[in-house]
Amino acid sequence: MAFKLAHTDPQTKARAGTMTTDHGVIETPIFMPVGTVASVKGVHQKELREEIDPDIILGNTYHLFLRPRTPIIKAAGGLHKFMGWDRNILTDSGGYQVYSLSANRKIKEEGVKFKSHIDGSLHFFTPENVMEIQRDIGADIIMAFDECTPYPCDYQYAKRSMHMTHRWLDRCLLHLQKTPLSYDYDQFFFPIVQGSTYKDLRRQSAEYISNVGAEGNAIGGLSVGEPAEEMYAMTEVVCEILPEDKPRYLMGVGTPINLLENIALGIDMFDCVMPTRNARNGMLFTAHGTINIKNKKWENDFSAIDEMGITFVDKEYSKAYLRHLFAANEYLGKQIATIHNLGFYIWLVREARRRIIAGDFAQWKNIMVKQMDKRL
Structure with missing residues (x-):
């Protein structure tokens, strides 16, 4: 994936750039409409293309895995063909959805056991099978499997969770090397910075993620109820560390004001329902x-x-x-x-x-x- 910075604002950290994938150019900063189940709610793809006109939309691994199920998407030729969308797609890893199922999931080092919100059936997500699922869904940008911590979150829990997210990241990377592409276009991988609202943990996580050398980097766990000031403070800390020559994606954010304030801090990509x-x-x-x-x-x-x-x-x-x-x-x-x-x-x-x-x-x-x- 080619990412080029075109301009930087002289008074803030705001950036204008371009990302290029096999499904086209993405001009940044960009907002990605959320198409959770291969559909942006209430909008035909024709309206999405011709009226709203985003360069990229988002799909959700958890929901697509459960319905219509990954084999059906693969049989259709991938998510682009299944839903009739010829531009870029990003899939999140399902980590946030697993987090939101707090009453119906159990997190262990191996992965996460959870009950489907649809029929109560049991499933198990690991860093390895989440990479395989995202290969078969076929998004242009795929996310590492992580644990999204709640807010508020005590320091020791946040620290343990962050280190587990880093270990899961290593497993994701190792398995991606063993897992071939499912379609005739490239996929690009983004790891996720965690650490709750603790600056030292966010710095540590940003440094770990930066050293991976992935095509882009994401910041997670900052759309779970924390005050906006905390979000901005953590974003500023992380953006000081994440490499300037890679796109930065703030997951799950937010209001129009949140978008502008975070663009000013150096964020390039957003999604939100x-x-x-x-x-x-x-x-x-x-x-x-x-x-x-x-x-x-x-x-x-x-x-x-x-x-x-x-x-x-x-x-x-x-x-x-x-x-x-x-x-x-x-x-x-x-x-x-x-x-x-x-x-x-x-x-x-x-x-x-x-x-x-x-x-x-x-x-x-x-x-x-x-x-x-x-x-x-």
Whole structure:
């Protein structure tokens, strides 16, 4: 994978670059819409390509392993062909989903035994079989198997967990060398920095991960309920250590403000369910603040959903009409809101990139953070 830095903001650590894989160029900073089960909820692939237009989306190893099951994806020719998506895909390793199943899983050195949330069946994830599963799913970027610690987390637990994540990483790397590609394109591997909210552990983990020499690096465990200030502090510590010539991926983050603040700290890649999940609850993100479209104040507002929006829904439908759809529990309302929110996230990171290249990112970011913090 070729990663080239094009520009760095003179006042912050923000970067604009390009990543190139066999499925195309990814311009950074980038937000990856979450397509958990080979589908970005509520959005056709045609709308995803032509309206939202991301360079890369995310799939989930845990969910795809359970349903439709890896052999079916492999028989289809890989996830790209199975879901009709010809651009880049990243799969997370399932570590976060296993973490979220705290009542139904047991973590050991060998791996994690867990019960399916679908039918209660028992399964066992190891660093080795997670690499095999991701080979067969066929994403362009695949993640190391790690343990995501909860927040809050005591120091000794965080330390033990971090060292186990490092040992699991070594096993992932060793097994990848033995496991051939399943398809006729390359896959690229990202290890994950852990260490909870302890600076010394985060430094230690970032140094260990940096020494692996992988194609890119990720930061995990910072979207589990910690205050934003803790997230920013840990991100800053880690970005000081991770190599500048490799992309940096902050997993599971976050709000539009989180994106801009972390871009300023040197992050290149993001994913989060927030734009789609909040959309289904009637929350719209805009450059001027957040709209709760269910509020009665929008009942007679016939202005466009978002005059600055980049998708067709933003100007084709009014706030009053969208509010009506939510009041009537019409699924079209959720679809419109989802397309809007994803379009806004993609616009935000692309505008950030444009500002980094222009040299005025810092000033623009500070204005945007204040505007987006409003409730309209």
